Amino acid sequence: MRRAAPFGPNLFASVMGTGIVATAGASMPGLRAAATYVWALDAALLVFLVAAAARRWTWSAVRAQLADPVMAQFWGAPPMALMTVGTGALLLGGDWIGLPAALAVDWALWTVGSLLGLATSVLVPLRMIGSGERASGGWLMPVVPPMVSAASGALLAGHLPEGPLRQGLVLCCYALFGVSLFATVVIVPQIWQQLVRHGPGAAATVPTLWIVLGPLGQSITAANLLAGVPVLPGQTAFGVLYGTITWGFALLWTALAAAVTVRTARRGLPFALTWWSFVFPLGTLVTGTSALATRVPSPMFTGVAVVLYGVLVLAWATVAVRTLVRR
Template sequence: MTSLPSTTRGLPRFDDLRDIIRQFTPNWFAATMGTGILALALPQVPTIGPALAPFGEALWLFDIALFGLFAGLYGARWILFTNEARRVFGHESMSMFLGTIPMGLATIINGFVAFGLPRFGDGVLPVAYALWWIDVAMALACGVLIPYFMFTRHAHALDRMTAIWLLPVVAAEVAGASAGLLAPHLATAADQITVLVTGYVLWAYSVPVAFAILTILMLRLALHRLPHASMAASCWLALGPIGTGALGLLVLGGDAPAMFSAHGLAQLGAVAASLGLIGGLMIWGYGLWWLALAALLTVRYWREGIPFNLGWWGYTFPLGVYTVASFKLGTALHLAFFGWVGAMLTIALFAMWLLVASKTLAGARTGRLFHSPCIASAA
């Protein structure tokens, strides 16, 4: 195999696929998150959404292939280099990126509803349903085990904190939002209500913890200097739980009246729908503050110059879920304003995806991005 020379001083040279597998890390799955959310946002753009849908579908299929490739490489690492792969649980930063695996899978599941159903018919629903439960299991595990390791194995400090603390926690609310998209298409009322109720539990399992982390993050930003330029993209991660929290309330609330009514709980369904709309709107407003702050911080970082790394994918998924939440609000409230905001954010999302994807491809070709800090820290 052709050697993949590293362009970064101090990093190993890559002579074969075995070296790439040894150095493969879970933060690569952030690329599937950003690609998947762009695919889901494109068909929702007002007026031109139907024209963009084929491109969105192509991106979704590419996302599936990308996720499969990454899953194969990371799975191979656990088989071939088990002891080194296990070090991820003790690494303060890389362990957080384990949450990107279920979140990347969630975009594929949502794509089965958005693209798979129209293209392949109801036959894709059992696949989406099975994958969703796998996603739920991974999200629940990440949401509690990574904080457990933070409390028992890691050595964290407030001045070194960044928004990557959110990654393992937010996976559950992403799965909860997926529940709202999947539930209406399931065949039986029992399956529908089960997924709906589970979606609400996942939302509650994640959002309060994420908002608690955001509170600590604000304190850290006020008391200490901004994170290093290599973590510049992490300022956007705060928008992730906010956008997903709003989206989850909106889609779950939209499903609630029919599904609760089918079980004799019509009044509860009406309350859930109202809370979903009002709660989603209020959380969206909170996200507007974080969006403005993240934009200001990004301008400051980019003026000073920031090195590229896989963390740049953090610019994409949080912006994407906030964009999709904007579209959902526009539909629910019948207000064109939210649709146009979503359209502008989609343009920004697409431009950022192109930039980050091109830099990722270039870094992968040289081998520079295949570097496991878990191995380096243990050396």
């Protein structure tokens, strides 16, 4: 009899991936209704996984997962899953449940997700100190949540009245932006060094190369969403300048990750839950490109956003089906 796989935090990557399809679709012309249904599916999936975690996770089980140097990285997934569903509630769910209820849901999920994300940003890297583990894209998982908080918080700040509260939230979002950005700046060179010296590693870990797009795309999104809530001079200029520069590097990494993935697939790329790494990070590049298109009306940004969204939907459908059939 086949033994059931352990219930780990990596399962919440499916919520992240499904949610980004919904939130990215909110800005695509003619897709709002379809995106809302995807968000509803994602919210139901989150409720199911949270209920399952409440039944199955004990303190000893959590400690065992944190002790596993691979599984520990994926503790960044639950806080990002919470915030992704919350953002979808605000962008899409308000059409069904009303704006006040959508705001209440988003505030609750953002608050819990942000606190959990700050915890993973400290505790998981602390756990890795002295471990001697090989650097991989998975190392970014626990430090990306604060960047998701920054982007999601910018949307919430837009619903606050002008004054100290709005200013405080925007400043908090920029601080969260910095937490994730500089952690990424430290980690990505180590990933590149491992690639150059030792190659991509085991086939099952190759999809994690795509995780690098997560902080890149999400930072572009955050910088330009925060520009829509002006409380400091130069926010729009920073969003466009930083966003465009980072967007160029994100496209370079997309090409690199795609080439490595195709080369590995020719030799055999077995299915694993790491395949969800193909989805959420690419989705952040879609939202980042769309955010840039809002600030700089350009056919280039608009066209690339549409093409990337088509690829995102295809990737999500493929990974979702493979997850259901588990093969």
